[in-house]
Amino acid sequence: MGLLIKGARALQLYPEAISKVMDIYIQDGKITRVGKNLESELGSGKVQKVIEAQDRYVMPGNVCAHNHFYSTLARGITANIKPSYDFVAVLQNLWWRLDRALDSSSLHYSGLVGAIEAVKAGSTTVIDHQASPSFIRGSLKVLKETFETCGLRGILCYEVTDRNGFEDRDRGIEENVEFIEYEETELLKGALGAHAPFTLSDESLNSLSEAVRAMKRGLHIHLSEDRYDLSHSHHCYGLHPAERLARHRLLDAMSLVIHGVHLLEGEVEILNRHGSFLVHNPRSNMNNRVGYCALLPSLDNVAIGTDGIGSDMFEETKLGYFKSREAGIGFNPSDYTRFLCNGNMILERYFGDKFGRIEPGFAADLVILDYRNPTPMVADNIGSHFIFGLGAHAVETVLINGRCVYECRQFPFDVERIYAEARKEADRMWEKMEGL
Numbered sequence: 001m002g003l004l005i006k007g008a009r010a011l012q013l014y015p016e017a018i019s020k021v022m023d024i025y026i027q028d029g030k031i032t033r034v035g036k037n038l039e040s041e042l043g044s045g046k047v048q049k050v051i052e053a054q055d056r057y058v059m060p061g062n063v064c065a066h067n068h069f070y071s072t073l074a075r076g077i078t079a080n081i082k083p084s085y086d087f088v089a090v091l092q093n094l095w096w097r098l099d100r101a102l103d104s105s106s107l108h109y110s111g112l113v114g115a116i117e118a119v120k121a122g123s124t125t126v127i128d129h130q131a132s133p134s135f136i137r138g139s140l141k142v143l144k145e146t147f148e149t150c151g152l153r154g155i156l157c158y159e160v161t162d163r164n165g166f167e168d169r170d171r172g173i174e175e176n177v178e179f180i181e182y183e184e185t186e187l188l189k190g191a192l193g194a195h196a197p198f199t200l201s202d203e204s205l206n207s208l209s210e211a212v213r214a215m216k217r218g219l220h221i222h223l224s225e226d227r228y229d230l231s232h233s234h235h236c237y238g239l240h241p242a243e244r245l246a247r248h249r250l251l252d253a254m255s256l257v258i259h260g261v262h263l264l265e266g267e268v269e270i271l272n273r274h275g276s277f278l279v280h281n282p283r284s285n286m287n288n289r290v291g292y293c294a295l296l297p298s299l300d301n302v303a304i305g306t307d308g309i310g311s312d313m314f315e316e317t318k319l320g321y322f323k324s325r326e327a328g329i330g331f332n333p334s335d336y337t338r339f340l341c342n343g344n345m346i347l348e349r350y351f352g353d354k355f356g357r358i359e360p361g362f363a364a365d366l367v368i369l370d371y372r373n374p375t376p377m378v379a380d381n382i383g384s385h386f387i388f389g390l391g392a393h394a395v396e397t398v399l400i401n402g403r404c405v406y407e408c409r410q411f412p413f414d415v416e417r418i419y420a421e422a423r424k425e426a427d428r429m430w431e432k433m434e435g436l
């Protein structure tokens with residue numbers, strides 16, 4: 001028994017394609033057939049649920065390749081934050097106080113709201129990077145439950161760092177390893193999380209490297225987000241940060257390197273040689289005033305993340321494109337939508353399935369859009385429709401692994417109650433931060 005989407009127009013961002021009106025049949029989490037009049041061909045016995053798309057567009061779900069659900073309750077924070085004039089001060093005065101204030105309950109609501117808003121925005125996968133130094137052990141399990149409540153696909157990891165001492169560093173590595181060993185599911189995989197080279201000694205990189213090889217998962221790490229990471233690496237180790245990771249055998253096709261704003265040309269070559277992904281987070285880079293990754297065109301594998309500013313990949317991709325225009329880089333809209341679609345390649349590496357197309361054999365992670373194009377939309381101008389017209393406002397129904405998790409803009413649970421609880425948790429957490 002399967003699910004049938006009737007009367008849909010398949011919209012594919014990359015390679016760009018739009019189909020004629022057709023049906024999509026889904027079984028066991030995958031698209032198994034596409035074509036006309038599938039209902040009569042299949043017979044009613046094979047169809048458990050029908051979704052009438054009524055000529056709407058259906059596209060593969062968006063992938064947010066870097067996020068921090070632990071920061072959802074930072075929105076509008078009123079805790080007393082000292083003026084922070086540079087990147088490291090922002091970390092010290094805001095983020096490293098917020099993550100220490102997190103406990104099981106605040107993380108639960110932070111993750112839950114993060115997952116709800118991801119699905120509502122048409123993101124079917126979120127790759128998360130978790131930090132909660134006062135609650136390390138079991139934190140990934142709490143996050144896992146929030147993903148499962150919303151039916152969201154994900155790759156989770158805990159951010160290993162030396163900044164809270166070596167015991168906490170080791171606890172962080174264990175949290176990653178235990179998640180991979182005991183908590184992975186069909187929809188949730190683990191990675192080895194690490195903060196950034198400037199908060200990790202060589203000994204810590206060695207421990208991470210051992211775990212990467214033992215677990216056969218990739219490293220997920222911030223790199224050269226601010227110039228400080230680069231100068232720290234030069235000063236303390238005489239190496240560029242990417243060079244240092246490569247020396248510790250931490251770069252491979254499963255690695256996710258985040259930001260890379262200050263990457264040097266030699267480091268781009270290192271990332272390309274290892275087949276690693278660079279995840280670009282344009283809104284975060286603009287907000288932190290750390291600069292723009294001008295070497296994006298030279299990188300083989302670029303995906304897009306939000307770095308904790310929600311999970312709306314329509315918005316992130318648009319602003320990234322506009323930033324590239326301002327920076328004078330000759331990208332077309334379709335270059336940016338291709339970066340967005342590249343997130344599916346990360347999923348293929350972690351889940352071993354096929355993602356990102358509406359064809360038999362591909363995962364049924366799909367979004368039905370209520371988008372009325374006022375001008376013709378054809379394969380050649382999908383990128384422009386995406387940047388200048390489409391948006392999370394059009395997301396009507398979301399399927400993940402073949403299951404309808406959000407239908408006609410409704411979740412199958414009480415969202416209002418969760419938001420009310422989240423507001424109470426945010427209040428409690430902000431108060432706690434005052435004493436940290």
Ligand SMILES: [Zn+2]
Nearest residue numbers: 129222258307
């Ligand atoms: Zn980040």
